[in-house]
Amino acid sequence: MCGIAGIALRKPGALNWAGRALQGLHHRGPDDQGWLAWSPAAAASRGKTWDGAQGSVLLVHRRLSILDLSELGWQPMSSPDERYHLVYNGEIYNYLELRxxxxxxxxxxxxxSDTEVLLAAWAHWGPASLKRLVGMFAFAVLDTREQSLHLVRDFFGIKPLYYSAFAEGVGFASEIPVLLELPGVRRQANPERLYRYLRFGLTDDGAQTLFSDIQQLPAAHYLRLDLNNLRLTEPQRYWQPTLQSPLELSFEEAAEAVREEFLENVRLHLRSDVPVGAALSGGIDSSAIVMAMRQLEPNLELHTFTYVADNGVSEEHWADLVGQAAGVQAHKVKPSAPELVADLDHLVQVQGEPFGSTSIYAQYRVFRLAQEAGIKVMLDGQGADEVLAGYAVYGGARLASLVRQGKWLEALAFLRASQLEPALKDTWKSAIGFLIPPGLEPLARRLAGQELTPPxxxxxxxxxxxxxxxxPRAAHRRDVLRHELxxxxxxxxxxxxxxYEDRNSMAHSIESRVPFLTPRLVELLLNLPEAYVLSPQGQTKAVFRRAMQGLVPQAILERKDKVGFATPEQRWLQQLAPWVKQLLDSETLSCIDPxxxxAVKAEFAAILAGHKPFDFRVWRWINLVAWARTFDVRFD
Known part of the structure; x- marks a missing residue:
């Protein structure tokens, strides 16, 4: 796990940005660093301490040593014939098999190291190697013979990769702030992305970012840069999850297939030359990972890290139950509102773009706790909710599926059952949102008080x-739930x-691994019958609960509530009201013309007084102002 960056110049020259890039990515790789400079007229030069080299292409690397801790894993790594030079961030979990x-x-x-395996795979198969990989990755590979630079990002976008064209060339980096140091890269807000964030809390999908001059390589894409003219090709997709006719498996057969694939994923994700821990909320997903780790590695010294809420909905007792069953060394953290204020500037800085709620701070503190305990690798359940229908909105999607398919009796039975499931509250309201024709959506939103353009x-x-x-909601066909997933x-x-996961973990020099997110497991789950994922009785993650029988404590498998990293948003807001008012009275807000x-100040006052309901729009206001102040963002 590392941080990478690089530039390609229109003509050879000074590469002094390297020093700033190495410093800006230090937290992503504090164990080692390296750079490589190349131009067509000279052999590549390389080193650890930046010495002011010149060239046409620069590759920069910060190393967090996880596999092969020796100097042989140093980057930028070159092929024996010096044709290929690689900087790489991530892990290839099946590197032993590929080797x-x-x-x-x-x-x-x-x-x-897996780095050397990746380099050889690219040298042999080129872009065709990507579908052979099981892992998370973002990398750049320089081909000196073809005089090209390829940028590549993993199947789901677990690892980040941004790029920007500037006056003298093209730059790329693991994080946005590094690219803001390039000459001529403006700090201008992207209007389209700004609307999607402020109104819907959406960021990070597709190629655009909240900075107009900076793009991200989309997940499961690569692009090629011709070094002769610095022409960027359109990003090429090398894989995408597909929806096919539902698999003809019995429920028990599906559960067995899911169990087998999940355990294999956890086995691969445990490969490490440093200690491995786990984030443990007490929910089904993180509990399954911890219990699988214990089954696969009975003698593993297993550390878990848990956020404890003080809002009456703490999952601490569930985490304790799993911890006792797995025999872990448990670590817990209980953040407060004043601590959030103290850490907010750093949180905004490391994220690079705004975020939607304070739940991200709970995750930030969990990774800090792991760093303090000396853990460098963590396993986490990210992605499970999106493939196993773990959120309340999916109840509405399932109901809409049944209605679209004309299964009225099943729809009525599901609606009745869902009313008894806390995780599926307001199912009928959510279903209406899926069933309303797109042309009527603006009117429906106004009637529900959810205008597309609030005051x-x-x-x-x-x-x-x-x-x-x-x-942004897309029109779905008959299988509404599968399309929504x-x-x-x-x-x-x-x-x-x-x-959020990548920046929070790497801010504390920790590699976070997500074993639910491999193409094989995701495609299996997406193509199961909808009733296997969200049962007729309204049970979320039904097939996974069955798959984990005998492995995860039964009390966890029978849980009906869903909490996650739920921070006491509204109570914290009351405690932080003077600080928020000061922020909203700042000069920065007066410069944010969107x-x-x-109206923002009046609505905030009404929320504090209890005259208007609280929701996450408040934290989006706060975070946008803090982001604009931190990065000197312009809204011209």
Missing amino acids: QELQALGYCFRSH WLNSAWFTERNVQLVS LQSLTETSLPKLLR FRQA
Whole structure:
């Protein structure tokens, strides 16, 4: 796990940005660093301490040593013939199997690192190697013979990769703040993305970011940069999750297939040359990971890290139950509102883009706790909710599926059952949202008090910049639930959660692994009958609960509530009211023209007084102001 960056210049010159990039990515790789400079007229030069080299292409790497801790794992790594040079962030979990395959083809290896395996795989198969990988990765590979640079990102976007064209060339990096140091890269807000964030809390999907001049390589894509003219090709998709006819498996057969695939994923994700821990909330997903770790590695010294809420809905007792069953060394953290204020500037800085709620702070503190305990690798349950229908909205999607398919009696039975499930509250309201024709959605939103342009939003600012003020929800066909899961996986939910996870973990120099997110497991779950995922009795994650029988404590498998990293948002807001008012009275807010500033202040006062309901729009206001202040963002 590491941080990477690089630039390609239109003509050879000074590469002094390297020093700033190495410093800016220090938290992603505090164990080692390296750089490589190349130009067509000279052999590559390389080193650890930046010495002011010149060239046409620069590759920069910060190392967090996880596999092969020796110098043989140093990057940038070069092929024996010096044709290929690689900087890579991530883990290839099936590197041992790939290594054997490549050895049979005649390749020899000096190290025990997955980096060297990835480099050899690219040298042999090129982009065709990507579908062979099981892992999370973002990498850049320089081909000196073809004079090209490929940028590549993993199947789900677990690892980040941003790029930007500037006056002298093209730059890329693991994090946005590093690219803001390039000359001519503006700190201008992207109007379209700003609307999606402020109104719907959406970020990170697709190629755009909240900075107009910076793009991200979408998940499961690669792009090629021709170094002769610095022409970027359109990103090429190398894999995508597909919805096919539901698999013809019995429920028991499906549960067995899910169990087998999940345990294999956890086994691969345990490969490490440093201690491995786990985030443990006490929910089904994290509990399954911890119990699988214990079954697969009976002698593992297993540390777990738990956020404890003080809002009356703490999952601490559930986490304790799993911890006792797995024999873990448990660590817990209980953040407070004043601690959030003290850490907010750093949280905004490391995230690079705004976020939607304070639940991200709970995760931030869990990773800090792990760092304090000396853990460098963590397993986490991210992605399970998006493929196993873990959120309340999926109840409405399932009901809408049954209605669309004309299964009226099943729809009525499901609606009745869902009323008894706390995780599926307001199922009928959510279903209406899926069933309303797109042309009627604006009217329905107004009637429900969920306008596309609420009074605090300066709609004129957006329309002047040709932003379409519409809902991001896609029209679904008969299998509404499966299509909603796919959209959550690729657009509306998972991309931003993976960004939060990556930045929070790497801010504390920790590699966070997500064993639910492999193509084989995801495609299996997406193509099961909907009733296997969300049962007729309203049970979420039904097939996974069955798959974990005998492994996870039965009390956990029978849980009906869902909490996650739920922070006491509204109570914290009351405690932080003076600080929030000061922030909203700041000069920064007056420069954010997308807001109707008087309306924002009036609505905040009404929420504090109890005259208007609280929701996450408040934290989006706060976070946007803090982001704009931290990065000197312009809204011209």
